[in-house]
Amino acid sequence: xxxxxxxxxxxxxxxxxxxxxxxxxxxxxxxxxxxxxxxxxxxxxxxxxxxxxxxxxxxxxxxxxxxxxxxxxxxxxxxxxxxxxxxxxxxxxxxxxxxxxxxxxxxxxxxxxxxxxxxxxxxxxxxxxxxxxxxxxxxxxxxxxxxxxxxxxxxxxxxxxxxxxxxxxxxxxxxxxxxxxxxxxxxxxxxxxxxxxxxxxxxxxxxxxxxxxxxxxxxxxxxxxxxxxxxxxxxxxxxxxxxxxxxxxxxxxxxxxxxxxxxxxxxx
Amino acid sequence: xxxxxxxxxxxxxxxxxxxxxxxxxxxxxxxxxxxxxxxxxxxxxxxxxxxxxxxxxxxxxxxxxxxxxxxxxxxxxxxxxxxxxxxxxxxxxxxxxxxxxxxxxxxxxxxxxxxxxxxxxxxxxxxxxxxxxxxxxxxxxxxxxxxxxxxxxxxxxxxxxxxxxxxxxxxxxxxxxxxxxxxxxxxxxxxxxxxxxxxxxxxxxxxxxxxxxxxxxxxxxxxxxxxxxxxxxxxxxxxxxxxxxxxxxxxxxxxxxxxxxxxxxxxx
Numbered sequence: 001x002x003x004x005x006x007x008x009x010x011x012x013x014x015x016x017x018x019x020x021x022x023x024x025x026x027x028x029x030x031x032x033x034x035x036x037x038x039x040x041x042x043x044x045x046x047x048x049x050x051x052x053x054x055x056x057x058x059x060x061x062x063x064x065x066x067x068x069x070x071x072x073x074x075x076x077x078x079x080x081x082x083x084x085x086x087x088x089x090x091x092x093x094x095x096x097x098x099x100x101x102x103x104x105x106x107x108x109x110x111x112x113x114x115x116x117x118x119x120x121x122x123x124x125x126x127x128x129x130x131x132x133x134x135x136x137x138x139x140x141x142x143x144x145x146x147x148x149x150x151x152x153x154x155x156x157x158x159x160x161x162x163x164x165x166x167x168x169x170x171x172x173x174x175x176x177x178x179x180x181x182x183x184x185x186x187x188x189x190x191x192x193x194x195x196x197x198x199x200x201x202x203x204x205x206x207x208x209x210x211x212x213x214x215x216x217x218x219x220x221x222x223x224x225x226x227x228x229x230x231x232x233x234x235x236x237x238x239x240x241x242x243x244x245x246x247x248x249x250x251x252x253x254x255x256x257x258x259x260x261x262x263x264x265x266x267x268x
Numbered sequence: 269x270x271x272x273x274x275x276x277x278x279x280x281x282x283x284x285x286x287x288x289x290x291x292x293x294x295x296x297x298x299x300x301x302x303x304x305x306x307x308x309x310x311x312x313x314x315x316x317x318x319x320x321x322x323x324x325x326x327x328x329x330x331x332x333x334x335x336x337x338x339x340x341x342x343x344x345x346x347x348x349x350x351x352x353x354x355x356x357x358x359x360x361x362x363x364x365x366x367x368x369x370x371x372x373x374x375x376x377x378x379x380x381x382x383x384x385x386x387x388x389x390x391x392x393x394x395x396x397x398x399x400x401x402x403x404x405x406x407x408x409x410x411x412x413x414x415x416x417x418x419x420x421x422x423x424x425x426x427x428x429x430x431x432x433x434x435x436x437x438x439x440x441x442x443x444x445x446x447x448x449x450x451x452x453x454x455x456x457x458x459x460x461x462x463x464x465x466x467x468x469x470x471x472x473x474x475x476x477x478x479x480x481x482x483x484x485x486x487x488x489x490x491x492x493x494x495x496x497x498x499x500x501x502x503x504x505x506x507x508x509x510x511x512x513x514x515x516x517x518x519x520x521x522x523x524x525x526x527x528x529x530x531x532x533x534x535x536x
Binding site for chain 2: 134161
């Protein structure tokens with residue numbers, strides 16, 4: 001019926017002023033002011049280099065899991081991840097990397113038990129809320145570049161696409177951070193507050209997500225040759241200044257982010 | 269604190285009966301009775317064979333989009349998809365296949381405009397609800413093997429991982445079904461009720477999800493040689509009986525499904 005009415009107006013040649021064209025998401029991002037952007041701290045920028053020459057950039061989240069992030073920084077500097085591999089790719093779930101060997105413990109005491117950083121005090125954590133709750137929490141939104149949720153006095157990072165977590169065994173194991181995973185499918189939000197989440201992938205995630213799925217239980221690769229070699233993992237802070245890649249996020253508390261969010265939630 | 273108490277009990281050697289071990293999800297599925305399963309109708313079973321010898325099985329959903337599903341069956345029988353390709357893989361979004369050529373219309377009148385089957389009457393559609401609403405609809409659950417949502421008098425399939433939709437241009441185009449996509453990332457539920465959804469992938473989805481991501485705009489492959497050849501698409505009903513693969517779903521209204529759902533929503 002609407003189509004008929006529109007056709008009729010066109011046929012009559014009615015010269016109405018066209019409605020203002022809404023900005024695209026790209027327009028909104030491009031128009032954001034410099035002070036609405038914030039650069040990822042080089043101490044929190046983890047760079048995973050793979051055997052095929054590709055690189056995956058990850059923003060670490062010390063505000064959510066300070067002890068795990070500190071341990072991951074130490075593991076990087078102890079070269080734990082170098083010569084490790086991607087050894088698990090489970091469809092609609094996770095890609096996982098590290099040494100992937102239950103008999104190998106991180107060196108220099110870095111494999112020890114850490115506090116269960118599965119959530120934290122909501123107080124002191126900036127959280128720009130979405131205008132609605134979701135299925136898993138009464139308050140959801142963004143804290144810096146990270147999706148976050150809160151329920152009264154507690155807050156936590158939300159298990160979304162590209163979020164990086166710490167693989168662990170059964171409780172009371174909390175994981176050392178020596179084996180990490182990233183979400184490559186539907187957000188497994190049922191894991192929220194059960195695992196330490198330590199960051200999110202910023203760039204190059206396609207070099208992890210497009211990998212062959214593992215055919216072993218839980219998506220582990222069954223043959224050693226399926227593993228994707230990691231050649232080097234570094235913190236940007238440890239690279240010469242001129243070699244550090246720079247990533248910025250649009251502050252969730254900015255006016256441009258609010259405008260972007262409104263657009264992103266409407267099909268176009 | 270709980271850990272301390274448990275340790276103290278163990279130290280005292282208290283011989284309590286161990287709590288009953290809850291069944292695993294596998295136990296629940298394996299124990300389901302034969303009449304709790306339902307076989308996919310061969311008329312609704314679409315088989316996509318790829319150039320590397322792999323096969324993806326899709327259950328079509330005539331209850332949600334009868335005109336589009338009928339057109340897809342006709343397109344399959346007109347060999348529209350044979351010698352087509354996967355030509356778009358956008359990370360955290362969709363894989364898309366068909367002829368992928370704007371200048372090529374489906375043959376034999378099969379490219380004509382179809383009704384906008386973006387939702388349907390809730391009446392007459394079985395829908396086993398989850399015990400909660402979600403962010404996008406007051407009622408969500410399963411209708412046969414499909415995730416579904418409802419809002420008062422209308423119901424629709426939900427854009428979840430592995431759901432198959434009909435690519436289309438801007439409104440009023442509804443798509444013919446000659447170009448299809450499947451969701452390979454976070455559920456783009458903002459598209460619900462804006463696109464005709466026609467089925468879900470049942471098996472072999474890893475042969476689509478693990479593909480190289482396209483580097484063109486919207487994840488389209490930029491080079492023809494990146495396209496993944498489709499060698500043949502058939503309906504199981506058109507194969508000799510002995511060559512038809514059989515898939516069954518656990519009826520959402522069954523007791524075993526309810527037990528499975530309870531387990532699936534709790535981390536283990």
